[in-house]
Amino acid sequence: MKNRTNGIEDATDSGGSMTASRSARSAATLIEVLVVIAIVLILIGLLLPAVQKVRGAATAARCKNNLRQLGIALHQYHDTNASLPPGVSWDGGRSKYPHMSWLTRLLPYVEQAPLWAMSLSAFQQNPFFESQPHFPVLGQVIPLYACSTDERCAEAKQFGPFHVGLTTYVGVEGTNQRSHDGLLFADSAVRFGDVRDGLSNTLAVGERPPSADLTMGWWYAGWGQDKDGSCEMLLGAREILTSPTFSDCPATGNGFAPGKVDGYCDFLRFWSLHPGGGHFVLGDGSVRFILYSANDILPALATRAGGEVMSFPD
Known part of the structure; x- marks a missing residue:
């Protein structure tokens, strides 16, 4: 009996040891899971910036390619018409196509001939x-006509009875809307021979997302500030404010600097959603990414015959 009791006692002790062993193994497994989760989170934290960088580079490459195609289209238009297109058509209201943009005139040269026919x-x-x-x-x-960094341009925006397609690419009208010293401005017809500063040293098109309220940045046609397309599909390197609608914005001093999609006055200057600067098409059709640090020389690059000897910063 005593031995049998001892046996029972021994079995009970053995079962308790087994239970304790299972608990120990379960506790160890939980710790291992937590360690694995921690490692995964660390790896995600390390990989996410790299993934974002790759995506940013891909977006920048697509944007650059868009602008390169616009540069080619501008040259094809010049070859056909012996001048670049008007930045916007107005002619004091006498134009056959009032407020038509340079982007609309490029439609036949960017494989959009049916849209061009519909426009006419x-x-x-x-x-x-x-x-x-x-x-x-x-x-x-x-x-x-739009960089994919600005998701607002992915679909048409409604304004009352109609919808509007947007653009992030604006023609460089020179110093400002009244100077007419660039390549694309109201009723312009600039020939390559007029660009005495050299096509490779003169800006033709640059990045500028639509205004925060989306009233500036229509690709098809638009009034701009003074029925001249200013800030609509055209922009100067030192644009001036003339529209009473935006009277709270600075009238002068609107240079090349970072902006925000909800920045109320940022439509008055060149900027992009790419970090550090923005892409520009030059008169020769090439595309360059220009840093914001080049703000001081942007007016010289924006004019076609200023006589400046400029070089792009590295």
Whole structure:
């Protein structure tokens, strides 16, 4: 009996040891899981910036390619018409295509001939671009005309009875809207021979996202500040404010500097959603990424015949 009791006692002790062993193993497994989770989180923290950097580089490459195609289209237009397109058409209201942008005139050269035909038909029916015959074109989203860094441009925006397609690429009108010393401005018809500073030293197109309220940055047509396309699809390196709608914004001194999509006055200057600067098309059709540190020389690069001897900063 005593031995049997001792046996029972021995078995009980053995079972307790087994239970303790299982608990120890469970505790160790939980710690291991926590360690693995911690390692995974650390790896994600290390990899995320690299992934974002790769995505940013891919987006920048697409944006640069868009602008390169615009540069080629500008040259094709010049070859066909012996001049660059008007930055915007107005001619005191006498133009056949009032407020039509340079981007619209490039449609046949960027594989958008049907849209060009629709544009001509719409203007023949009604010269006012915010009227019904224009709506199918006015609301078109053309991926080539916008950098994918600005998600606002991925779809047309509604303004009352119509929708509007947006652009992040604006023609360089020179110093400002009244100077007319660049390549693309109101009623311009600049020939390559007029660019005495050299095509490779003169800016033609630059990045500038639409205004915070999306009233500036329409690719098809637009009034801009003074029916001259200023800040709409055209911009100067030192743009001046003339629109009473934005009277709280600085009238002068609008240079090349970082901006924000919700920045109320940032439509008055060149900037991009790429870190450090923005892409520009030069008169020779090449594309360069220019740093914000080049702000001081941007006015000289924006003019076609200023006589300046400039070099791009590294």
